[in-house]
Amino acid sequence: MIAPLAGCAVVLVLGLAAGVVLRRAWRTRGAQRPWLILGGWALVAAAVAAAALTLGAARGPFIAVALVPFAVLAVVAASVQIRDPKRRAPRELALEPSDRPSKAWRGWLRGVLAGPLGGIAAMGVGLAYTVWAPGEPQTRMVIGGLLVPFLWAGGMAWTLSDNRILRATAVLVGVTVVTFTASALKGFS
Numbered sequence: 001m002i003a004p005l006a007g008c009a010v011v012l013v014l015g016l017a018a019g020v021v022l023r024r025a026w027r028t029r030g031a032q033r034p035w036l037i038l039g040g041w042a043l044v045a046a047a048v049a050a051a052a053l054t055l056g057a058a059r060g061p062f063i064a065v066a067l068v069p070f071a072v073l074a075v076v077a078a079s080v081q082i083r084d085p086k087r088r089a090p091r092e093l094a095l096e097p098s099d100r101p102s103k104a105w106r107g108w109l110r111g112v113l114a115g116p117l118g119g120i121a122a123m124g125v126g127l128a129y130t131v132w133a134p135g136e137p138q139t140r141m142v143i144g145g146l147l148v149p150f151l152w153a154g155g156m157a158w159t160l161s162d163n164r165i166l167r168a169t170a171v172l173v174g175v176t177v178v179t180f181t182a183s184a185l186k187g188f189s
Helices: 002-027 033-055 059-077 104-132 137-161 165-186
Strands: none
Touching (some): 033 059
16 A cells, blocks of 8 residues: 555656756756756656556556646646736737738638638548548548548638738638549549
């Protein structure tokens, strides 16, 4: 009973040390930073290795992967500042993607691009991956299906933040036409 607790304590201490070193690397600029990052990740690797040695080869790394982030979260939580809600610091609003005056057609076009057209383009890329990628058909279908939401989210973010809306329109329409055409030419085999 004491050996697993000691192993967990070692993992927590190494995780805390890694969190402190990586936090210092985050705040440091200069020649020291790469060494701090390397040292922090070396401490994480040491925590996983120590867990494997003390807690077992199978469950040790699993426990380390759970405890190290907990220890790093404790490092982050230790520096939380609670501010007076009545006294607010002046804040700058986020910059708009475009400094030009807004037009109704631009908003509608961005909505159509980010929503349906971005989704159709993402489905086209997923379908093209399913049709053209090597491997087993089941694997290609699963990976192609999993690509779609990520590509759609990326297309939405890019479309809504790009200043040149006609460029976004051309790229999304082009991707849609090319991927669906390529998928139709090859077919699923």
